[in-house]
Amino acid sequence: MLMLKAVLYARYSSDLQNPGSIDDQLRLCRELAERQGWEIVGLYHDEAVSGASLQGRDGLQRLMEDGQARQFDIVCAEALDRISRDQEDMARIHKRLRFVGVALHTVSDGRVDELHVGFRGTMNALFLRDLAEKTHRGLRGRVEQGRSGGGLAYGYDVAADQGEGARQINEREAPVIRRIFKLFADGQSPGRIAAALNAEDIYGPRNRLWSGTTIRGHRSRGTGIINNELYRGVLVWNRQRYLKDPQTGRRLARPNPPESWIRTEVPELRIVSDALWQAVQLRQDEIENRSRAIAEGVRIAAKAREQGLLPVSSGLCRLLVCGLCGGEIIHVGRQRYGCAAHARKKACDNRRTLERRxxxxxxxxxxxxxxxxxxxxxxxxxxxxxxxxxxxxxxxxxxxxxxxxxxxxxxxxxxxxxxxxxxxxxxxxxxxxxxxxxxxxxxxxxxxxxxxxxxxxxxxxxxxxxxxxxxxxxxxxxxxxxxxxxxxxxxxxxxxxxxxxxxxxxxxxxxxxx
Ligand SMILES: [Zn+2]
Known part of the structure; x- marks a missing residue:
C-alpha cells in the first residue's frame, strides 16, 4: 500500500515561559499522522511571537515552496492558528495547497476544508475560536446572563433557585473581601493581611487558611482576591482554553490573549466600590514599578561586574566551538563572547563576537x-x-x-x-x-x-x-x-x-x- 507523505508544521513563541509548546505540538501532530497511517517526511517550524503575519516565518515559506513542488501530500498542524491567525493569509495558504493537491489537517479539526477556513478564520480573528465548542457554547450563554462561567469564587454562594450557574453574594464573606481590599490599599502586605485573618479564625477560600498568595495572586492572570474583577461587578471569562491531550485524555489549559477575554457587567455581584478597586490597582502599580527598579539595579550591577572583566558564566557557551579553529568560545568582555584563540593570541581569524543574550x-x-x-x-x-x-x-x-x-x-x-x-x-x-x-x-x-x-x-x-x-x-x-x-x-x-x-x-x- 502506498503511504501518504505528511509534513508537520509547528509554530512556537520565543517566550521561554512556555517551553513545552513545540514538543506538545509536534507530539500531537505525530500522533495524528500515526493514527492516520501517514509517513512523516518532513518538519517545518517557526519561532514567532505572533501568528498574524507571514513575515519572518521561513519555515512556513519553505513549506509552501516544497508543497508547490509536491514533495508531500498532507500538512499537519496542531491547530489552524498555528499556521496563521490572519484570515486572508489562512485562506490564501489553504487555496495554494489545495491547488497543488496538498491536504491540510489539524489535530483539533481533522481535515480542513474551505468552509472551515472561512469559519475558523473569522473565529480566530475574533479570538473566540473555542467558544465554538459545544460545551463552551452552553457556558458562554451563562456568562452572558451574568452567571458563573467557572468555579465558585470566595464571596459568593450558589443561587440554586435562580437556575444553573447563578450565584449570589455571601454576606459573611463579602465584608472580609472589602477588608482585604481596604488593608491592601492602605499599604499592608498580603502576608500580613493573611496572618491577621488567620489569627481571627476567619477562613479563606475552600475553608483553608489565608496566605499571601491567595490574596496577591498574579495580576496578569487575574488570580488572587485583589485581582478578581467579579468583586467590582465584572465577570471575566475565556481567560484560557482547553485542549484535550489524545494520549492521556487530560485537558490542557492554554492561556488566551487578553483581547479574547469576555467581560460582562454583573452589578448585582459587586462587593467593592470602583474607588476601592482603583486604589488597589494603584498600589499594585507602585509595587510593580518598584520591583522593576530593583531589576534594573540588578542589571546595572551585572554590567558593572562585566566591565570589571570578571568572567561571567554562561553555561550555554560551553556548548560552542569556534567554526574556524575548533577551539573554545569564551567571554571576551563587555557581555560579549568570541573565539578564545583569537582573543588571546590572535591565532584564529574568527574575530566576530556576540552578545550573550x-x-x-x-x-x-x-x-x-x-x-x-x-x-x-x-x-x-x-x-x-x-x-x-x-x-x-x-x-x-x-x-x-x-x-x-x-x-x-x-x-x-x-x-x-x-x-x-x-x-x-x-x-x-x-x-x-x-x-x-x-x-x-x-x-x-x-x-x-x-x-x-x-x-x-x-x-x-x-x-x-x-x-x-x-x-x-x-x-x-x-x-x-x-x-x-x-x-x-x-x-x-x-x-x-x-x-x-x-x-x-x-x-x-x-x-x-x-
Ligand atoms: Zn577560532
Missing amino acids: VMDAEIRSVLEEAAVTIMLHAEPLEQEAQAQGDLQERRMERERQELVVVEGRIQSVMTAIEDGLYTPALKTRMQQLEDRAARLRASLQIAGAHQRAALTAPRRFTAQARKLIGALRERDDTETVLKLRRMIGPVAMTPAAGQSGLRFTLRARRGWEG
Whole structure:
C-alpha cells in the first residue's frame, strides 16, 4: 500500500515561559499522522511571537515552496492558528495547497476544508475560536446572563433557585473581601493581611487558611482576591482554553490573549466600590514599578561586574566551538563572547563576537532544532539498530555453529591420541583447533555484550538527549551543557553573512557511536 507523505508544521513563541509548546505540538501532530497511517517526511517550524503575519516565518515559506513542488501530500498542524491567525493569509495558504493537491489537517479539526477556513478564520480573528465548542457554547450563554462561567469564587454562594450557574453574594464573606481590599490599599502586605485573618479564625477560600498568595495572586492572570474583577461587578471569562491531550485524555489549559477575554457587567455581584478597586490597582502599580527598579539595579550591577572583566558564566557557551579553529568560545568582555584563540593570541581569524543574550538565543534555537531532529530520528534509528542487531545475530549464529564443529574435531583428535595414534602433525593440528575455538569463544562473548548495548543505545540516547535539552530550557547549568555536548557534539560558531555575522550549526554526530 502506498503511504501518504505528511509534513508537520509547528509554530512556537520565543517566550521561554512556555517551553513545552513545540514538543506538545509536534507530539500531537505525530500522533495524528500515526493514527492516520501517514509517513512523516518532513518538519517545518517557526519561532514567532505572533501568528498574524507571514513575515519572518521561513519555515512556513519553505513549506509552501516544497508543497508547490509536491514533495508531500498532507500538512499537519496542531491547530489552524498555528499556521496563521490572519484570515486572508489562512485562506490564501489553504487555496495554494489545495491547488497543488496538498491536504491540510489539524489535530483539533481533522481535515480542513474551505468552509472551515472561512469559519475558523473569522473565529480566530475574533479570538473566540473555542467558544465554538459545544460545551463552551452552553457556558458562554451563562456568562452572558451574568452567571458563573467557572468555579465558585470566595464571596459568593450558589443561587440554586435562580437556575444553573447563578450565584449570589455571601454576606459573611463579602465584608472580609472589602477588608482585604481596604488593608491592601492602605499599604499592608498580603502576608500580613493573611496572618491577621488567620489569627481571627476567619477562613479563606475552600475553608483553608489565608496566605499571601491567595490574596496577591498574579495580576496578569487575574488570580488572587485583589485581582478578581467579579468583586467590582465584572465577570471575566475565556481567560484560557482547553485542549484535550489524545494520549492521556487530560485537558490542557492554554492561556488566551487578553483581547479574547469576555467581560460582562454583573452589578448585582459587586462587593467593592470602583474607588476601592482603583486604589488597589494603584498600589499594585507602585509595587510593580518598584520591583522593576530593583531589576534594573540588578542589571546595572551585572554590567558593572562585566566591565570589571570578571568572567561571567554562561553555561550555554560551553556548548560552542569556534567554526574556524575548533577551539573554545569564551567571554571576551563587555557581555560579549568570541573565539578564545583569537582573543588571546590572535591565532584564529574568527574575530566576530556576540552578545550573550543573542548567543544564548541562537544556541537555544539550535537546541530546539536538535530536539526535533532527535525525535524525528528516534524510530528510524531504533529500526536501524534492530537491523544491525539482526545481522550481528546471524554472524554470531555462524560462529556458534563453527564452534560446535571445532569442538567436535578437538574431541576426535583427543580420541585418536588416546587410541595411540599420536604424531607430531596431529599435535600441530590440535594446537590450531584449540586456537580457533578460543578465538570463537572470545568473539562470541564480546559480540554478545556489544549486541545488548547496541540494541538499546538509540533509545537511551534519544531519551537522555531530550531530557538534557529539556533541562536546559529551565536553566543553563554547565554540567548539563557538557553532558549534552558529549552526546550530540558541539555547536560550531562560524563567521557568516547576515545580521549577527555568525552561523550556528550543530556538528551533528550520532552520540552513541562514540
Ligand atoms: Zn577560532
